[in-house]
Amino acid sequence: MAAEATLPAEFAEETGAGFRHTRYALGRIAIYTALVFWAFISLFPVYWTITTSMKVAKDVQLGHLVPFVDFQPNWLGWRSLGLSPDTLGNVSTVRDEFMQRFLNSVTTAVGASILAVLIGALAAYGLSRFQYKFLWMRNKDISFFFLSQLILPPVVLALPFLVLYRELALLDTSLGLTLLYTLTVLPIVIWIMKDQFDTIPTELDEAAQVDGLGSWGTFFRIILPMALPGMVAAFILSLILCWNEYFFAALLTSTNAKTLPVMVASQTGSQGINWWSMAALSTAAIAPLVVVGIFLERYIIKGLTAGAVK
């Protein structure tokens, strides 16, 4: 760009490069305008939510947008959650409830992701390396069997699980929810991990087995460490899906195991929404994943694009 800009004007006009130059510049402007426009679309709701959590009723009603210019930030919303600087030291039942929901979300999401990556990686390695035969099913069919679970919509499982979990005393427990979440992310984990294992040359396995390692030794000592990026990608993607899951949580939890999305949803239903406290709650609910998204974006993209491009 810089090189072209310094071309003498006369020279450019003579060769018709001036025309091309303007077109190029217009193209640049169009591209950056579009980028800024979509960045605005992507970020404004987040910005709006964060700023609203610091507004009082008047600022919301007058539609003030820019802190310190339009309105004076206020801890009102965060105070109602017991999370503002001045209430952080005090006892707060709202904060206790929030923390419990938050911890429930962490336990369920992390637990399900670990379990899914564990059994998913094993299955993916097996499918990537060995030839199986079970009844009429060969590797391709077994892979399809796992992946086809992705189609199963949550509604199909929700009501049977309601009944089953009631009988198994797993209703409203984090364990029950964790198992279900594991099921929902397992196909995705197997997909990502199989893609990852397929990129690791089988010569490594053979060399390890010549050295006297069994198939499990080979897997844990040699292959798994090499598949770490894929595991991280699968883990993070699972974490995002489980953290945001609402449908099962809404049906299968009531008091003890309620997760953050259920808490957020139950607040919106109540009469006369408290904008600032809802905004604070939403901010707190999305903050962990926004941080994950910003710092671990590489892995999210790796996970999303696994197997899509050959």
Added chain:
Amino acid sequence: MPQAEPLLGERFIEIGDPGAAARRRAGIALIWLASIGLGMVILLQALDATGLLPLGLRDWRPTLYAYVLWAVALGYGMVLIRGEAGRRALFILPAALFTVAMAIFPTLFGLSIAFTDWNLASFAGQRFNGFDNLVQLFRDPFYWNALANMVYYVLMVLVEYAIAFGLALLLNAEIRARKFWRVTFLIPLMLSPVAVSWMVGKSMMEYRFGPASRFARWLGWDTPTFFSDPWIAKLSIEAMDAWVSIPFMMILLLAGLQALPKEVQEAAKVDGASAWQSFWKITFPLMLPVSITAIVLRIIFKLKLADIVINVTSGGPGGATDTVSSFIYREYRDRSNVGYGTMLAMFYLVLIVVFITLLLNFVSKRMQRMT
């Protein structure tokens, strides 16, 4: 049980090993023993549940534990019987048994519920009612309305795809700070649909103070009610869902664009093709496989759409925004009729499986013709 085909050499080793036969017998015995044990526990639980043999069990947990123990015994038994091949089968066994227990069994169990009249809130309990639920389903205008809405939502995937493709092209252009833009565009994907329901649906689109409403008024729309007219409500819900999931397709398409061979595009440029021509003649056809992957995956996720509808409109106005999932959710919440709700879900599952199968067949046939 899954078994790995042993290599020829290994089979010789197994046979040559004098302890192999004993281990084999031990393995078979172990699996039989575990299976009988599991059967016994289930039988005792069933007897207890029907009241024939009151054992005072509070729940079906013993059966769950028995299943886990049986799975462990099965795995160990396989290793004893088949040696290395059994050890290899152990890799997929946990995932397979888990999926069977958590997806196949509940689905079959759901089928048995679907043909009963079962209100969890009443004391009457489960009552078989044959095809009554199915008949009721065919007469339920709200269910068919929800299905029709799903057609609309699925078709809107094409619009999402067009936008996502545009964004992917933008990110693939020669731009500065590419990573910054990519992370920024990815943010909505991180957010929970429930939080988005509030952030966008309930607050930004709020009639009086919401910034989206203010903006609409500024544009000249005097009564910016996003959720009272059926079609505007449909579009508003779709806009929110698109906002959350466009980044997903965008990332897939971007990966596809980055994997395209550079030479082809450069050759087109040398031949004097305009940007427009080279996109439609070269980039777009080359991107078809990735595009189809993105669209099919997106449709699969779209068919599960529920959270945003439940939290923003509860299916309103008059069912205009209802999805099948949100409709069944309310059907259960309002009437706690497990039997009917499950029948609705099962019917939906059948439709989805047929639809996805047809879609994949259609796509693979078209792809073959083109290449």
